[in-house]
Amino acid sequence: MTTCRLCGSASLASIVDLGATPPCERFLTAEQLDEPEATYPLHLRVCTECWLAQIPPLITPEDTFTEYAYFSSYSNSWVEHARTFVTGAVERLGLSEESFVVEVASNDGYLLQHVVAQGIRCLGVEPSANVGEAARGKGVPTLTAFLGPETGAAVREEHGPADLVVANNVYAHIPDVIGFTQGLRALVADDGWVSIEVQHLLTLVELNQYDTIYHEHFQYYTVASAQRALASGGLSLVDVELVPTHGGSIRLWARPAEAAGEPSSRVSDVLAREKAAGLHELSGYAEFAARVAKVRRDLLAFLIEAAEQGKTVVGYGAPGKGNTLLNHCGVRADLLTYTVDRNPYKHGRFTPGTRIPILAPERIAEDRPDYVLVLPWNLREEISQQLSYVHDWGGRLVFPIPRLEIS
Structure with missing residues (x-):
């Protein structure tokens, strides 16, 4: 990898080199134990221009997510986390039976099942056919597709603009972060909301959470780098929450730039914490x-x-x-x-x-x-x-x- 996937800079500095490993979700059958197994370098670098931490895109999302081994609903606490989020989002945004909610990377319906239960129209966009089928079995409408600008526009054309677009634990999984963000913008109404949950690079570094570095995670965000990523697709960050999931995550609330207004004080507070930890310069990654x-x-x-x-x-x-x-x-x-x-x-x-x-x-x-x-x-x-x-x-x-x- 020679240039940053977000800003194009060639100024990439090493954070940690974990050697070479196989893709983390390619579980082997007994018959495969005597076969060769491909491994890929796992070397995390940070861009010293936009501060996006990233690994090279050595495997594609299609390699990982066409048939996927991870089903969200096997974690009781994660399903409860999703239920609490839905309840809060309905209240915060005033969602009703007239609203439309889209979740990107909706997995097995762990979250949208709670939207269905509230009588709100919804759609999951999930690339993995096997987990998408599990969602449909729960009564969650699900489209098997990867999100990009074209998919976002097609969903909007067929179903109308979304009042809320949810993207939990997917913003790190996309090597084309700009195209994916443009897809989010295509989905959301001009006065709508986008909610993204992604692991916070601050806790990853401070708490040694290096095992969350793997090939299907292409990038790792601070609020500062997430702001830049969102702006690349026409979205503006207006609020952020620190949530405990995955050892410490950020919930980013964004809107189309023309409807966003000024960001909340919580955004500036978290940016200040990141700066104090040195994550907006190389010193924060030294140890x-x-x-x-x-x-x-x-x-x-x-x-x-x-x-x-x-x-x-x-x-x-x-x-x-x-x-x-x-x-x-x-x-x-x-x-x-x-x-x-x-x-x-x-x-x-x-x-x-x-x-x-x-x-x-x-x-x-x-x-x-x-x-x-x-x-x-x-x-x-x-x-x-x-x-x-x-x-x-x-x-x-x-x-x-x-x-x-x-x-």
């Missing part, structure tokens, strides 16, 4: 790679010591972030016997690169391991409740990020 290396050393030291002592360690969850962590640390089945996941799609498959078996969650109670390594650490509260029974036999939970913690 990140060293802290990442310590996370790796600490996890490996724990796993090796447990193996030397004859202790059993298994994993909980098979999220994309977990595969970045396992590959970067070089963890194999000799140190992590298996992991489990609530998603039946993954059962009987193996983690990409590290080739650790993925089993059903019930296996933990059957085997009574000494330690359970929690890979989706961002769902700590929810998973700690789900795994409370592990303490019945003296087992303990292990959280690797932001620092190794055994509870």
Whole structure:
């Protein structure tokens, strides 16, 4: 990668180089274990002109999202987060049965099912056929498509402009950030609203959340770089909320530039926090790679010591972030016997690169391991409740990020 995908600058500085890994959602079948597996460099850089952090577009969205292993509804807390958002958006924007809501990357209907329940007309735009089909099974109208200016214009032509366009956990997944933003503008009414949730680069850096760096995340946003990205498609940021999802995210409220008005004080407050942390200059990124290396050393030291002592360690969850962590640390089945996941799609498959078996969650109670390594650490509260029974036999939970913690 030689130029910034947002501003075109050639001034890209290294933040952290995680080596080469396979795409994090390419879970292997047993038949694929004896086949070659492609890996791609995973090197995060930041543009010193617009401050967009980014990795090279070595895989395409079509490679990842045509058939997708992630179903949002398997996280109870995420579904509840979506329900709370819908309730708040209806009140904030005065949505009614006359309104129209579009969600981009609507997955399995985890959010729009709550819009349907309120009697509001809606449409999901979801590129993955398998999860889109699950949404339609819940009664959520879903178009199988990637968003760009043409798709946005076609949806607007057929269904009318949207009063609210939602884009949760997708703004990082698009290598053509300008075209995608133009698609959002094409969807939304001239006086409508766009709500975007995306992980905040501030918490990623401050809390060592480097495992959220993977190939389907093409860029990582501060509010400052998000403002510039939105402006590239004719949208203006008018408000921002800090939300706890995914270890710390920003909810961006934007409107068409001509209807936006002045941004709220919360925008300037978060911009000031980012500037104080040094994220609008190179100094804020200087120690990140060293802290990442310590996370790796600490996890490996724990796993090796447990193996030397004859202790059993298994994993909980098979999220994309977990595969970045396992590959970067070089963890194999000799140190992590298996992991489990609530998603039946993954059962009987193996983690990409590290080739650790993925089993059903019930296996933990059957085997009574000494330690359970929690890979989706961002769902700590929810998973700690789900795994409370592990303490019945003296087992303990292990959280690797932001620092190794055994509870």
